[in-house]
Amino acid sequence: MGWALMRSVVFDIGETLLDDTRGFAAWADWIGVPRHTFSALLGALVAQGRNNAETFQYFRPGFDLDHERQLREAAGVGEQIEESDLYPDVRPALSELRARGLWVGIAGNQTARVGELLRQLDLPADRIATSGEWQVAKPDRRFFDRVAELAPGERHQIAYVGDHRDYDVAAAGAAGLQPILVRRGPWGHLWADDPLTTASAKWIVRSLMELPDLLRPNVP
Structure with missing residues (x-):
């Protein structure tokens, strides 16, 4: 090599x-869909070479990712590492x-x-x-x-x-x-x-x- x-x-x-596993699980919980469903759809979009942010649009058309991040922070369940x-x-x-x-x-x-x-x-x-x-x-x-x-x-x-x-x-x-x-x-x-x-x-x-x-x- x-x-x-x-x-x-x-x-x-x-x-x-x-490892993004916990982060994606938190988003699934936030939008109220089963974690497996969220991950499966995310995987399908990945396989098509599409942006993973599109996942949210299938569950909530018009989903504003930046605004939802702000709402999560305000609710005390924002980004964590x-x-x-x-x-x-x-x-x-x-x-x-x-x-x-x-x-x-x-x-x-x-x-x-x-x-x-x-x-x-x-x-x-x-x-x-x-x-x-x-x-x-x-x-x-x-x-x-x-x-x-x-x-x-x-x-x-x-x-x-x-x-x-x-x-x-x-x-x-x-x-x-x-x-x-x-x-x-x-x-x-x-x-x-x-x-x-x-x-x-x-x-x-x-x-x-x-x-x-x-x-x-x-x-x-």
Whole structure:
């Protein structure tokens, strides 16, 4: 598989660092549908390559996601992230990457509130940012321009790790970054062997613990 010299590695959030199971279950409870029904419809939309936010429209046409988030916060059942929501390999992998001299960042399509919650976990990362804070979301090229501004190194020296074929792998590659797909979560499993993924991703990994042996620091 080989290895590559990099200066930075930046991670997507949902289904890359965080297991979204509890978060999706909370949304199903909030809109009053069985969790299995919500997950099944979400999976169907994922398989069609559609945005998972469309799931809500099938249950509540005209559903305003941002407004409902505000209502959940007001009701005391807003976004929550706990240590148990992290995949088990997150802390050891990020810690090892930093120990070996790589700059580690986190940047994904999440609200500003999620950014606050991640910082409270004191993760072994140099910077954390979200699309809500930047006011631009993947797969918009401007999101990856912000990643390139945030992380040290030239674009070809910045790895971006995510689980989504279109939003992470293809978009990061088109922006000149080195994309890596992690095979987990619904998107990662579904698209790991997709021709676009295999053509665009520098590597496809099953665990973040594979990364320290693939990415070696290139510090001037």
